[in-house]
Amino acid sequence: MNDGVPALQVVAPDGVPAITSSTNLPAVLTPILANLTWPDGSVGITQGDVVVLASKVVSKAEGRLIKAPDREAAIDAETVRLVASRENADGSRLRIVQNRQGIVMAAAGVDSSNTHPGTVLLLPEDPDASARALRRGLAARLGGVRPGVILSDSAGRPWRDGVADLAIGAAGIAVLDDARGRTDDAGRPLEVTVVAVADEIAAAADLLKGPTGGRPLAVVRGMGRVVTHEDGPGARVLNRTGAQDMFALGTREAWERGRAGDPLP
Amino acid sequence: MNDGVPALQVVAPDGVPAITSSTNLPAVLTPILANLTWPDGSVGITQGDVVVLASKVVSKAEGRLIKAPDREAAIDAETVRLVASRENADGSRLRIVQNRQGIVMAAAGVDSSNTHPGTVLLLPEDPDASARALRRGLAARLGGVRPGVILSDSAGRPWRDGVADLAIGAAGIAVLDDARGRTDDAGRPLEVTVVAVADEIAAAADLLKGPTGGRPLAVVRGMGRVVTHEDGPGARVLNRTGAQDMFALGTREAWERGRAGDPLP
Numbered sequence: 001m002n003d004g005v006p007a008l009q010v011v012a013p014d015g016v017p018a019i020t021s022s023t024n025l026p027a028v029l030t031p032i033l034a035n036l037t038w039p040d041g042s043v044g045i046t047q048g049d050v051v052v053l054a055s056k057v058v059s060k061a062e063g064r065l066i067k068a069p070d071r072e073a074a075i076d077a078e079t080v081r082l083v084a085s086r087e088n089a090d091g092s093r094l095r096i097v098q099n100r101q102g103i104v105m106a107a108a109g110v111d112s113s114n115t116h117p118g119t120v121l122l123l124p125e126d127p128d129a130s131a132r133a134l135r136r137g138l139a140a141r142l143g144g145v146r147p148g149v150i151l152s153d154s155a156g157r158p159w160r161d162g163v164a165d166l167a168i169g170a171a172g173i174a175v176l177d178d179a180r181g182r183t184d185d186a187g188r189p190l191e192v193t194v195v196a197v198a199d200e201i202a203a204a205a206d207l208l209k210g211p212t213g214g215r216p217l218a219v220v221r222g223m224g225r226v227v228t229h230e231d232g233p234g235a236r237v238l239n240r241t242g243a244q245d246m247f248a249l250g251t252r253e254a255w256e257r258g259r260a261g262d263p264l265p
Numbered sequence: 266m267n268d269g270v271p272a273l274q275v276v277a278p279d280g281v282p283a284i285t286s287s288t289n290l291p292a293v294l295t296p297i298l299a300n301l302t303w304p305d306g307s308v309g310i311t312q313g314d315v316v317v318l319a320s321k322v323v324s325k326a327e328g329r330l331i332k333a334p335d336r337e338a339a340i341d342a343e344t345v346r347l348v349a350s351r352e353n354a355d356g357s358r359l360r361i362v363q364n365r366q367g368i369v370m371a372a373a374g375v376d377s378s379n380t381h382p383g384t385v386l387l388l389p390e391d392p393d394a395s396a397r398a399l400r401r402g403l404a405a406r407l408g409g410v411r412p413g414v415i416l417s418d419s420a421g422r423p424w425r426d427g428v429a430d431l432a433i434g435a436a437g438i439a440v441l442d443d444a445r446g447r448t449d450d451a452g453r454p455l456e457v458t459v460v461a462v463a464d465e466i467a468a469a470a471d472l473l474k475g476p477t478g479g480r481p482l483a484v485v486r487g488m489g490r491v492v493t494h495e496d497g498p499g500a501r502v503l504n505r506t507g508a509q510d511m512f513a514l515g516t517r518e519a520w521e522r523g524r525a526g527d528p529l530p
Binding site: 012154158249253 | 510
């Protein structure tokens, strides 16, 4: 053991079954969480642990797997605002949009990569509400332990190749670790101040979850400092749109508006 | 112990001293790494571990703390291309640029938040080369263990509040975990395929490092599958600029070019 030295443990247990709209998610996850085995030899889940679940699992439990002969129409239906689009090499269209959940992501988060042809999986309608419900259901079954809950999804990033997982829903997590008011090593106020800790936890969990989604569940131990008693505002506050968003449109889209004499959005 | 269940351990040891341009970084870090204590009770560093070090520590060791009476001029000197800019509430200017290292980030990565007034800390000139040198120096002292090395820095993200750590330098890491060619649970080719695993490892490590930089070092155990014998191309391949970049200019900058009749960049 390393008492006093900050440490994280992350485990991705086996045993999450195939999820359908008739699955009671807290009931299915509780025995898995109660039997977690940790590198330090401890067993189970305890106060301060964070449960990170792939949002697609929650979507399936919430009946968000729908028939959609036309994937593009399904994306249309989830889109509030187009940010940027581009033709892919295979002739399909990549669309980056703000979706109904308020998140800017490719294809509005509509997933057809792991579903039967003719069906798509939509994001939970309100991922923070889903996280709160999962937390409530787990706490009721875990004898008073109220873990933090994060629902994760992978997203591309401007200027970076590859995807990384983000927190799209959260309950019981201080999603922004706010250092404003603290000072640096020299005693002066810190400049870069707010860490998106929920996104970093989602990223850490993704390291074990694997690209095929075979391990949709991971639990992070060691972040008790950001696990709150109250559910809090959720991951919604991580979305930056509106006046603070310097990338509300893609370069080409913004340029075309200027050329056409249209105003800035 | 949880044999067979994927698990990560991350530790952020005490004991990294103040670093100056006369510090021999591998020599300073080796005893700390050799005495790491892990949640599972093991001690030291072993093959497959990933050393994640805040890039500012490397910068200091490389003499990149420089006199700069004018921070803006220092940013100019590190800038290859302006992406977007905005006036902050306090009248200062936020500039997002592509820097000499090829990374798009605020203020070109020039750090004045933890330095004496009149000085700034520049990024390492070639963070991948710095990571390789650190790896070589560690391996020479660690009796044949060649850990993966990641140099991390925090960065803002479009559409997300808060900063998260990225891998800006890497050696001995398959920075993109490429699932292309693999199939999903139903046997069809995976669509979303390439995970920026080096960025996710940097994010995981940042969870322990703390906003004041008091713990600039973290070590991640459990990602041996992405630790390579060869140093590899480094984190440079994570930079996406050029034709694939849909956000080469901020919305206002692109709109103004269109309005002025200037061509798309």
